[in-house]
Amino acid sequence: MDDDRPDVLLTGLLFYDLVLTGLGKPPTPGEEVWTTGMGCGPGGIANLAVAASRFGLRTSLATVFGDDFYGAHCREVLAGQEGVDLTLSRVAHGRPTPVTVALALPHPRSGEGRTIHDRALVTHGQEPPYSQDALMGDPPAARTALVHLEAEPRAWIGKAAANGTRIYADVGWDPTQQWSRDLLDQLALCHAFLPNETEAMAYTRTDSAVAALGTLSELVPVAVVTRGGDGALAVDQTTGEYADVPAVDIDVLDPTGAGDVFCAAFVAASLGGWPLEERLRFAVLAAGLSVRHHGGALAAPGWYGVDRWWRSLTDPGLKRAYGFLADRLPADPGPPVRYAPVTPPAPHG
Template sequence: RPGGATPTHDRALVTHGQEPPYSQDVLMGDPPEARTALAHLEAEPPGWLAKAAANGTQIYADVGWDPTRKWSTDLLEQLSLCHAFLPNETEAMAYTRTDTAVAALGTLAELVPVAVVTRGGDGAIAVDQTTGEYAEVPALPVDVLDATGAGDVFGASFVAASLGGWPLAERLRFAVLAAGLSVGHHGGALAAPGWYGVDRWWRSPSDPELKRAYGFLADRIPADVGPPVRYAPVTPPAPRP
């Protein structure tokens, strides 16, 4: 950093990427029967996506950062195969050529039955055309330690709540809660709270207003919340020679 300035609100990943030895279609073959599937949309749609949709699987999709910054609207054509689309607001606005998250949601709602736009510290908004519901929920007030994988935790939690047939506002609040709890720990999947973490949060002292907003959890948390979650340990950097 020039001048030794310390960056704020900055996140960087150092990784190595290469083409996988096998395509998704080779690995997937004929997709098994499933009620839902989480998919990451790419410029070239895999063949298994259409097969799964034709078999009645509801596809919940997200999308990643476009390094070319072209944000081709051709990608949105794949939403015809999807039941739900869950981009973040930067991606949503870029692909829909809009300048607000609400406008992007309106455009996406015309392309897919359930449209969700995540907004980081501003929470999330969603429209479910199958039920006529609209929901907007704030983010959980937490100290962010590591945001890696928070979007995946959000998506998985939204799917789980959807399978339970919850109202849209409850689905959205549950996903925001799970993602919010995950960013307080290191790592991606290992930071997911699970029912144990959700139950622990629910039973701990918290803001009365939050308790009221999440009152539905009293009837949603299962009797058996499973074993304690084992969070990822921190790996300290190796000392310099």
Template sequence: MSTQGEETGRHESAVDPLGGVRAPHDPPVDVYLTGAVFLDIIFTGLDSAPVRGTESWARGMGSSPGGVANMATALARLGLRTSLAAAFGDDHYGDYCRDALERGEGVDLSASRTVPGWHSPVTVSMAYEGERTMVSHGHEPPPEEPEPAPRRPPHARAAVTALAPGGHAPWVEAAARRGTRIFADVGWDDTGRWDLGDLAQLAHCEAFLPNAAEAMRYTRTDCPRAAARALAERVPVAVVTLGAEGAYAVDGGSGETAEVPAIQVEALDPTGAGDVFMAGFVTGTLAGWPLADRLAFAGLTAALSVQEFGGSLSAPGWAEIAAWWRHADRYDDQPLARYAFLDRLLPASFRPGPLRRAVPTLGFGR
């Protein structure tokens, strides 16, 4: 297990997006997050959805840590020092997920724990025709175990949380009091209330990033842009993702707005695209970029991710970003001037290394 101060971010990224703002007494962690880690098994190359009573063969298969590990991986590959608090089973799957995150991606797991006798949650994802079908299995960690998130989380520049109606995570308020900038998304409200009053911890957030359907329901509006403006009255920055149309954001303090269209790509698998978008937006915010550049970068990273299969498998690093930008003039239908800020981020001498780190199959050993 790594130690927070010594090993966080030990796998250095080719580009440090925060290099221009780092100072000697900064927090040791750039981004803290907590949640459930799944073992994801992804079947690809299916011609159609599985049919009841038949056997389907997939032409490809990958495995990787999933769940909150999707975002942890996306943040780490963008060069942010990332700390994750999660529960891991003491089975082979738990060992594999720990090793992939800690040694493979450089994610700090010193706030995480291993639960004796508890098996890791598993999700099997089948990707076909740009969609996905998932089957999951898992149990809650034993109730006598402490919560994965410590009540006093590590000191970090930022933290990412998923809000839930009526939910209350004590660590969010504790982190905000220490100056950690809180970024939040939200899931579907199964209660049907769609009441912003149920999201009490929104008061501690710097940025809120729902999708258009969620934003309109919470604000009782019929336009995602109107929803973003309404949310900006509750949180400093509201970002509403518009799917194939891109994203729209409002800075509630300055009144600035920004809208960036989506990059048109052939989407193979949308798994984890929202996590990658969040990672890109957090990166740009911590680096102090203009609002429109943050939206553009988040959209670019998400677009690169959906061209590959899997969640954390497809999260792009700077090699993928540089490769796209180097050949971007091939895409005549893209608004490439919007991404000129990449020239400032990518050193002239930077050459993309090996692309993609998909694991072709499962293999365990002690």
């Protein structure tokens, strides 16, 4: 309670997201497709920042905003509405904020007879004029940092780890599909690694999520493999715990940012010192609640969303599985969260 460091340190690319849902199929050339749902708001690294802040974590974000309407709107949402500290962030004068149009599309999973959801993305933008290392410099001491590992290691991550910051890392799709194991060398700096099962199996050269988890658990103290609609599994070598939990059955509107919400929730529960199974169930639940709303950042449920879900729960099996929430939820979960609007408010002035 006496620790005044940021709870979470973040850096990465920020986007303005326009998310379209309710598409029965993707559009084809020459065709106009009407959609039944739309939402807009900050995306990219903002997904992690908002998700963490809504769980009451002091969140410090280093990113680059364009000097346009989209950049001003994203700054107002992050700092003014969500309470994210933007001291380390900068404005790139003369450069637009990257904009992403996301199409949330259902498609059948081959051979399983059920529908899963994914998204197609179209982005306009430029690389920012400041790198992550330039933004961070000598990073401030923080309790944790949520990082996205890339082929080229970022110097600031090593500096942060040397400061005593616990590094929680994920990784993205490798467009080269080489899945170089050299990337895993960076896990020596990390406290936890949270890839999805496709990434985990590819980097470890294994053929199952369980086998991938076994390999990763030898490289990092806390290894987590997320499995989308099949839940998640994890090993914590610091406590000797293993957990494998199912997903919560929730209707999917838009899966954008669900992985980021999972990571932020897992960090929040870890900072609370929860047992591994509770950490994993909480993260799976938070990610599940996020897919019921448009967009990435503003779909994050926060304590308010989790509290509402718990209070409305009638399923006895879920009541037992999530009974720990009765002791974990704050007495005041805060005001209702604001979800992604169809259109942003008009600029001031």
